[in-house]
Amino acid sequence: MLRRNFGCGAGFGAPRTACRSAVGRGQAPALQLTSKNFCCNNILTFQKALQTKTEVTTMSDTNFYDSLTAFAASGPLRMCMPGHKGRRMPMEEWDALAPLDFTELPPTGNLYGGDDWLEDSQRLWAWDWGMNAAFYATGGSTQGMFTLLNLFTRPGDTVLIDRVSHKSIHHALSLFDLRPVWLERPWDAENAVTGPLTGEILEGTFERYPDAKAVMVTSPTYYGVLSNLDELARICHAHGAKLLVDGAHGAHLPLVLEQEPNCLLGYNPYKIVDGVTVSAHKTLPAPGQTAVVFANGVRLEALKTASALTSTTSPSYAMLAALDKLRPWMHEGKGSYRRVAAWCADLRRAYPCLRRENLDPCRLVFQVEDGYQLEADLQKFGIYPEMADNCHVVCILTAADTERDFLRLKRALNYLGLKNKVPYISELPAPPIPEQAMTPRQAQFAPKEKIRLRDAVGRVAGNVIAPYPPGVPVAAPGEVITEKIRAYLYDLCYDENSVILIVKD
Structure with a gap:
């Protein structure tokens, strides 16, 4: 049995009992069951079902999932949401999950509350990854990136943005009124993909924009290209900026990278960044939309507050339970x-x-x-x-x-005759970076009209123009569509009759 001291210091990553007793003494906090006015029909049955739970947290603990199953088995009369009441649904494949699909009740916990097993479940994720805080996002990594930008930036801030960022980042720029400066990656012409973002590029950009408050990097990219995040983090911190990472496609990396382990799972490439979101559903055995947001230097409460602005107030408890079960599985996977x-x-x-x-x-x-x-x-x-x-x-x-x-x-x-064929060397050039005519927020909320791509040269993009997947914009809101941009879109999957949204003149 593994005894733990949660987190990297008092107050960081510690479950509710740790702050009172265990942090700083190398002891594991006990997980204590309290009734907290449980409103179930058979509270004695419910409590009895939990009596066998260990008081010491272990790698295999799934206390949140176990508490949901025990509460469901106690036969509560559900005079609350969701409407299926834990019973059958028209889509019968979902019937097995219905009993665990609760709303916020005293026995089930509250994602935006605290002092419960749901909070402890998230703290265990942070501990396993060697980071200060972790938060469950049931809106995927899009919710996660919104959370991090809301937490670490303020309206009007200059942010250095990886140009291969997902379109959700561009939406966040509009929502939070940020000023993007694009980080142009080196182009790997032989393979027709962008290479890793280098420290030299980042350092040079800081010299031109020393007031940048944060850097947003995608690693890995859709094509699997990884950047050296340790190097980028050191540069960011030397300039007083936060390094935020879209790791949507990297939830599995601690299980497979060969470097020296730096956390309980293995090698976590995100360990020293300030914030990262990973999509469990993309590369791990988890249901769609499940993601986890990690941060350093802040407490879980800060992630909750930052996430609340752009996330649902009705998170799926089936998704939350799946993340709780996924964490110990990762040690076996x-x-x-x-x-x-x-x-x-x-x-x-x-x-x-x-x-x-x-x-x-x-x-x-x-x-x-x-x-x-x-x-x-x-x-x-x-x-x-x-x-x-x-x-x-x-x-x-x-x-x-x-x-x-x-x-x-x-x-x-x-x-198909592909065995032993050599990789094709494409002549596709690097995507051009357009001129910014207005801020993303100005363009997002400006009057717009639809036109054909053939008529778009000289006009300002009114929303993200991006093949999806991968969802990396060729033109973003506020950027001027030039001849080069139009030609590049033609080289992709667009034609002259493609309809795009532009800002009205």
């Missing part, structure tokens, strides 16, 4: 991800794939002459990749993939 990484490496060697340094070991990216055609051909075999572009097809590999799945993929690739 390392072997599965290592096997998947080995299979991925085998495929990269045998087929035309993106092969470069600084890649997510579980991201398989085919590099061919026509990515859209390969995607369509694979779909004829019943194989559905994550996305395609002109010369890439992206497949997300996880612990859910089996050896049989990989053999099925290999058979399709062999049939």
